[in-house]
Amino acid sequence: MSDPKASSVLLAEDDASLRTVLTLELKRLGLDVTAVPGGREALAALESRSFDIVITDLKMPHVDGFQVLDEARKRSPETQVLVVTGHGSVDSAVRAMKSGAFDYIQKPVDPDALALVVDKALERQRLLREVEHLRAQVRGRFDPGDMVLVSTAMRRILELVKKVAATDASVLVQGESGTGKELVARAVHAASARRNHPFVAVNCGALPEGLLESELFGHARGSFTGATANKRGLFEEARDGTLFLDEIGEMTPALQVKLLRALQSGEVRRVGENRTVKVNARIVAATNKDLKKGMADGSFREDLFYRLNVFPITIPPLRERPEDILPLAERFLRVGKGKHGGTALRFSQDAADALTRYAWPGNVRELEHAVERAVILAGTEVSEEDLPPEVRPREDAGSKRSLGELEKDHVLKTLTACGGNQQEAAKRLGIARNTLWRKLKEYGIPAKK
Ligand SMILES: Nc1ncnc2c1ncn2[C@@H]1O[C@H](COP(=O)(O)OP(=O)(O)OP(=O)(O)O)[C@@H](O)[C@H]1O
Ligand SMILES: [Mg+2]
Structure with missing residues (x-):
C-alpha cells in the first residue's frame, strides 16, 4: 500500500534497467511511484489520474518525452515535469525547459542530484499551491464590520x-x-x-x-x-x-x-x-x-x-427594517464616492425622507444602485432630484400630490411603523386585509399572509 499523503510521481523511461534504478531511488525518497516503459503508457497514465511530478526520458520511441511534457502541462499547471536527457544533449534539455519543464536530469543519473531536483520540484509545487490558496483568501476576504446591522x-x-x-x-x-x-x-x-x-x-x-x-x-x-x-x-x-x-x-x-x-x-x-x-x-x-x-x-x-x-x-426585506435604510445609504454614499469620485457629503432632509418612505422592492441592492447614481449626479448634498424617479415622491401637474400618492404614502408609512406586519397595518388603517394586499400589490410589494 502506498502512503496516501506521499507525493506521486509518474516515471516514463524506456530503458528497463534505468527505470528500475530510478524507481528504487524515488521510492527511497518516500514518493509514490508509477513507472511506465514509454510515452504512450505515460499519456494513458496521465489520462487516468494526476501526478505531483512527472519524470520523463526525452528520447523514447513512438511518443517522446516532449509529448509527455506537453500533455502533463496541459492537464495540470501544478504538476512539475522533470526531463531525463542523455549526456551532452543540452539542446533538447533547454528546449524542454522552454516548453515548461521544471528542470532536467542528466544521464547517468546521480542519486543525490535526483534527490535535490525532486525536492526543488516539490517545494515549487507547494509554493504554487500556497499562492493559489492566498489568492483565494484575498478574493474571499470579508470584514463583518463592513455590514450595516442597525435593525x-x-x-x-x-x-x-x-x-x-x-x-x-x-x-x-x-x-x-x-x-x-x-x-x-x-x-x-x-x-x-x-x-x-x-x-x-x-x-x-x-x-x-x-x-x-x-x-x-x-x-x-x-x-x-x-x-x-x-x-x-x-x-x-x-x-x-x-x-x-x-x-x-x-x-x-x-x-x-x-x-x-x-x-x-x-x-x-x-x-x-x-x-x-x-x-x-x-x-x-x-x-x-x-x-x-x-x-x-x-x-x-x-x-x-x-x-x-x-x-x-x-x-x-428592507421595507420591514426601515431603520437600516439611512445607515446603508450613508455607507453607499461613502463607497460610491470612493468608486466614482463626486462631492456629495450628505443627504438633504427631503432625500432622506424619500429614501425612508420608499418600499425598495429590490431591497439593499436597489438602494445601493440608487445611491451610487445619486453620488454621480449630486453636488455637496444629495437632493431628492438626484434620486431615481420611482424613489422620489411624484408630483402632479398642479404641483400637488395626487390622492393616490398621498394614500400610498400613508399606507407605506403605516406599514413601516408596524414593522412590516401587514395584518397589523391593515388594522391600523382600518381597511380589510384583502384591500391592503391589493394596494400593496399595486405598489409592487408582495402580500404576506
Ligand atoms: N447589511 C448590509 N450591509 C452592507 N451592505 C449590504 C448589506 N446587505 C446587502 N448589502 C449589499 O447589497 C448588495 C446586495 O447584496 P447581496 O448580493 O448579498 O444580496 P443577495 O440577496 O444575494 O441578492 P440577489 O438575490 O440579487 O443575488 C451587495 O452589494 C451587498 O454588499
Ligand atoms: Mg445573490
Whole structure:
C-alpha cells in the first residue's frame, strides 16, 4: 500500500534497467511511484489520474518525452515535469525547459542530484499551491464590520451567523432578491474556522443542468464535447472551505439527487470518471424562492431541503427594517464616492425622507444602485432630484400630490411603523386585509399572509 499523503510521481523511461534504478531511488525518497516503459503508457497514465511530478526520458520511441511534457502541462499547471536527457544533449534539455519543464536530469543519473531536483520540484509545487490558496483568501476576504446591522432583525442575524460559524452545519439563507444573502454567506465563512480556506460561489440558476453538474463535480477529459482536459469541480476547489450554492431553488430535480448524494457520502464523482474524490466543504445555500412551495409542487426535493436547512437564516426585506435604510445609504454614499469620485457629503432632509418612505422592492441592492447614481449626479448634498424617479415622491401637474400618492404614502408609512406586519397595518388603517394586499400589490410589494 502506498502512503496516501506521499507525493506521486509518474516515471516514463524506456530503458528497463534505468527505470528500475530510478524507481528504487524515488521510492527511497518516500514518493509514490508509477513507472511506465514509454510515452504512450505515460499519456494513458496521465489520462487516468494526476501526478505531483512527472519524470520523463526525452528520447523514447513512438511518443517522446516532449509529448509527455506537453500533455502533463496541459492537464495540470501544478504538476512539475522533470526531463531525463542523455549526456551532452543540452539542446533538447533547454528546449524542454522552454516548453515548461521544471528542470532536467542528466544521464547517468546521480542519486543525490535526483534527490535535490525532486525536492526543488516539490517545494515549487507547494509554493504554487500556497499562492493559489492566498489568492483565494484575498478574493474571499470579508470584514463583518463592513455590514450595516442597525435593525434588531439584522443584529439577530449577526448573532445567528456567529453561532453557526462555529459549527460545520449546512446553512440555508433565504430572502428576497437583493437582501444580502451572499453577504451573509460570506460572513458565515469569514467568521468560521474555514476562513483561511477558499470561499467558492456558484449560481445554480445561471447554468444549464449538464454544465452545472460538471462545474460542481468536475469532469474527465472527453466526457462530453468541449471537455478537452480533466477538470476539478467546485466541490474540490472549495476543499476545507465553504461552497456557496446560490439560487439553489433553480436546481433541477435530477441534479438535486446528485447533490444530495454528494452531501450524504462526502464524496463526489467527476462526470465521466468512476473513482470518487473525498470532499470537505461546508455548504451554504441561498434562495429567493419559497422552497416549501417547491416541495409542495414537487420541484424541490424534501430530503435535500432538510439536509440544507439544518440552520436556516431568513433575511427580512428592507421595507420591514426601515431603520437600516439611512445607515446603508450613508455607507453607499461613502463607497460610491470612493468608486466614482463626486462631492456629495450628505443627504438633504427631503432625500432622506424619500429614501425612508420608499418600499425598495429590490431591497439593499436597489438602494445601493440608487445611491451610487445619486453620488454621480449630486453636488455637496444629495437632493431628492438626484434620486431615481420611482424613489422620489411624484408630483402632479398642479404641483400637488395626487390622492393616490398621498394614500400610498400613508399606507407605506403605516406599514413601516408596524414593522412590516401587514395584518397589523391593515388594522391600523382600518381597511380589510384583502384591500391592503391589493394596494400593496399595486405598489409592487408582495402580500404576506
Ligand atoms: N447589511 C448590509 N450591509 C452592507 N451592505 C449590504 C448589506 N446587505 C446587502 N448589502 C449589499 O447589497 C448588495 C446586495 O447584496 P447581496 O448580493 O448579498 O444580496 P443577495 O440577496 O444575494 O441578492 P440577489 O438575490 O440579487 O443575488 C451587495 O452589494 C451587498 O454588499
Ligand atoms: Mg445573490
